[in-house]
Amino acid sequence: MAALAAVTVLSLAACATDEPAAGPSGSAPAAGSGTGEQSKFFVQADYDAELSLLSATATGPADKPWEQVLNPTMVDTAKFKKNGPHKICFSNAALNNPWRQVGFKTMQAEVEAQKSRIKEFVHVDAEGKDQKQIADINDLLGKGCDALIVSPNTTATLTPAVEAACQAGLPVVVFDRGVNTKCPVTFINPIGGYGFGHVGAEFVSQKMKPGGKVLALRILPGVDVLETRWSAAKVAFDKAKVDVVGVEFTDGDPAKTKKIVDDYIQRYGTIDGVWMDAGAVAVAAVEAFQDAGKPVPPMNGEDQLDFLKIWKDKKLTAIAPTYPTYQWRTPVIAALRILDGEQVSNPWKLPQPTVTQENLDQYLDPNMPPLHYAMCGCTDLPGYPQRWK
């Protein structure tokens, strides 16, 4: 009886605690500076291009970064010109995190702002499943859409579905994650992961005490946008000869993050810098230092309001590179321009602002909820602020 029960318990545990097995543990001690091998997602040319974009000047209205373009290369869209009002369809990878929730609300508000020109907006949520999104795109092709917006769940798997949509003859706009085909009219995204990772890592290396210990927190391995963030940070840390004592995966979970940071504080007595590839768990990391009675070291977060608030309240030494949610407005604007036969840039590289000590107050709106993203570019949209609360 007891043995049978133990076997049952064990097999349950195998499914209940599969997080450690989900990816190689980052805590394995690595040689040299502690940053380990370079990610196989790292592409030097892309890295160089993104870092140069960080200092490029955008064209377009300065107060509307979601309409701005970095290094534009215009393409002709006359063949898609069509009389409105239009039916615009959107195949969405998922709504499963606060970033996508804020982004989608922003997109809905943009559609409402353009309601004289959009007679119908169809949204299908693939719930994070490739197979569902492939089926969704296929279904949408039979629904008489005038333009199709796609936010792909994964790059390689969704490429054939997007190609099929292009062949159906309607204009396709892809944003956020990309696909391996040039057939969409335009691909919209901000500068990208290298820029994000570099900004945070450079700040932490410069602000921390020389020779200090850095803890790098990553969400999970194997996702291109996150791998690029880490690989750029690795380059920056290696260059600054920083002692990276740990690279850990948090699954984006605050409980796990707080435990990991706490473990490192206990193990090393103190940690002098924290870098993270996404800001969702930044507050948990700050709390780990506070609860251990240690000063919060220089760190980066993201533009989520809970982090901006604790940054200001506790006077942290911090920076917040962003992956702006205002990019959810751009595909609607792009689709309408294409249907007007206006030229658009392809690729459409959006600026990627950074929240710093100097402009913190401008982005910190204490009345918005903690999981809201400051860089939503949504304050002028219908239903602000209620829609985002």
Next chain:
Amino acid sequence: MQTVQPRSLPLRLPRVRPGGVLPILLILAVLLVLVGIRQPDFLAPPSLMSFLGRSAPIILLAAGQYFVIVSGEFDLSVGSLVTAQVVVAARLIDSDPARTWPVVLLLLAFGALVGLVNGLVTTRLRVPSFITTLGMFLILVGAVYLWSDGAPKGGLSEEFRRFGRRAFEDVPLLGRVPYALLVLVVLAVAAVLLMRSDFGRTLVAVGDNPRTAELSGVRVWRTRTIAFILSGLAAAVAAILLGGYSGVSFQAGAGLEFGAITAVVLGGVALGGGRGAVVGAMLGALTLELLFALMNFYGVSGALRSTVQGGIILLAVAVSATRSSSR
């Protein structure tokens, strides 16, 4: 000059009774020495207090799990119950301090209700408890995802979080005494008193031999159902402390059911019921946490923790099986 009374004690102790707490005390002492050698600072009052505060939730869960295991059943649903409670609390409180106490009461009621359902399904419908509670585990995981669309919503108020995060500051000698530690001490004393009451004896008797208990007039189903309710309540308190410690999290309770069962087994409680002390179960949880702390000091990857737990549970069950067969 010694009286007869104290001399009989040392005579009885070395004969390690199955289910006794002596082995776990020895293991705990050895670990404390090892930690003391590696990281002497850890044993200073402030860090020891905060360690005990952080360990309070798993110790409470071990106590809750003890009631169920000693009565001859299992509760695999506590981990997902903790997660569900944290997510529900965040959504209902939605950062509004005024809702803190009503939600705390609601969580306790929710925990008791889940325990009641587990208990009734197990005892009245005669579904084996590890199937019942495995089903409950899956139901809760699915319900939480459905209810929250896969992303946590809302927020916990500072008033709610203080139970798991804050402490009495500047206490003489000890420094900082976490609220969680006080909650633990109060509930641990209550658990010990409960096990010394008639109910406690009945609970052990039910686990030892349900048929004999039934024949001597015990309502076995009611006793076991109460054990499940106690486990649900322990999960509710653990959820309040854990949610307070880490904030809204989808993994607040991940793997805790296994941790609690490992702790109970490590504490000398027999799987299958009838033997073991609640103090042993709680010391088992403390020992497990101390072992993890020691592994951390030696830089052992956190991923190995579940492997270590698996090893412990196999070893402990094997040892207790050999012992009981030679009884």
